[in-house]
Amino acid sequence: MHILILAPDSSTAQQLQDALCGIDDRYTVATTWADAASALEIELPDLVLIERSALARIEPTNLLNMMESGRWPTILLMDIPFAQAVEKLALAKRLTKSTPPSYQIGELCIDTRxxxxxxxxxxxxxxxxxxRLLLTLARRVGEVVSYRELLQTVWGYDGDDNEARELLKEHIRRIRRRLRMDPKEHRYIRSVRGFGYMLAPPDED
Known part of the structure; x- marks a missing residue:
C-alpha cells in the first residue's frame, strides 16, 4: 500500500514512520501542503496520514476540498505520541479495502486498487x-456531471464554464487516446453540450 504522510516537520514525519516500523508499506513524506499536492499529482496514494497539528498549515479552501467525497483517498489523522499508530493504520486499511475495488461499464473497467x-x-x-476525472465520472455513471463540478472535484478550484470546458475537453481527449477509444465505436465518455460530461455504456442512449 502506498501511504502519503503529511507532518509539520521532518522530525515528526520520522517519528510516525518509526512508529509504523515493520509494516510493509511504501511511504511518501510531505512537510508542506505544496509538497503533498505535488506528490498527489505524481501518484495517487491509497491512504493519507496527517499529523493533526499539520492541519493548521493547510489553507481553509484546501481543507474543504479534502472533505469532498470521492476526490481523496482515505484520510487518517494521527496524534503525537504515536502509541496507537499501528492500530489506527490497520483500521484505515480495512476502511480503504471496503471501497469498491473496480468499476465496470461495458468493456471499460477502472481498477481502484x-x-x-x-x-x-x-x-x-x-x-x-x-x-481522477475518469473515476469521478464512473462514480456517477449515467449522470451528467457539469463542467464546473468536474473542475472543482478533480482540480480542486472554482472556475467559469468556459475555462472548465476547455480544460476538460483536452483531458477527455487524452483519456480517449490513451485508452484507444474510437468515438464512434466506444461512446463511453459523452459530451452533453452546454452542460458537462457523462460516462455510460456505449449501447445506452
Missing amino acids: KKRAGLGERWVTLPPIQY
Missing part, C-alpha cells in the same frame, strides 16, 4: 488528474 483503467483486455495507467 491498482489505479489503472482498461478497455477490453488492454490496461493502461493514466496520469493522476485523468484517472
Whole structure:
C-alpha cells in the first residue's frame, strides 16, 4: 500500500514512520501542503496520514476540498505520541479495502486498487488528474456531471464554464487516446453540450 504522510516537520514525519516500523508499506513524506499536492499529482496514494497539528498549515479552501467525497483517498489523522499508530493504520486499511475495488461499464473497467483503467483486455495507467476525472465520472455513471463540478472535484478550484470546458475537453481527449477509444465505436465518455460530461455504456442512449 502506498501511504502519503503529511507532518509539520521532518522530525515528526520520522517519528510516525518509526512508529509504523515493520509494516510493509511504501511511504511518501510531505512537510508542506505544496509538497503533498505535488506528490498527489505524481501518484495517487491509497491512504493519507496527517499529523493533526499539520492541519493548521493547510489553507481553509484546501481543507474543504479534502472533505469532498470521492476526490481523496482515505484520510487518517494521527496524534503525537504515536502509541496507537499501528492500530489506527490497520483500521484505515480495512476502511480503504471496503471501497469498491473496480468499476465496470461495458468493456471499460477502472481498477481502484491498482489505479489503472482498461478497455477490453488492454490496461493502461493514466496520469493522476485523468484517472481522477475518469473515476469521478464512473462514480456517477449515467449522470451528467457539469463542467464546473468536474473542475472543482478533480482540480480542486472554482472556475467559469468556459475555462472548465476547455480544460476538460483536452483531458477527455487524452483519456480517449490513451485508452484507444474510437468515438464512434466506444461512446463511453459523452459530451452533453452546454452542460458537462457523462460516462455510460456505449449501447445506452
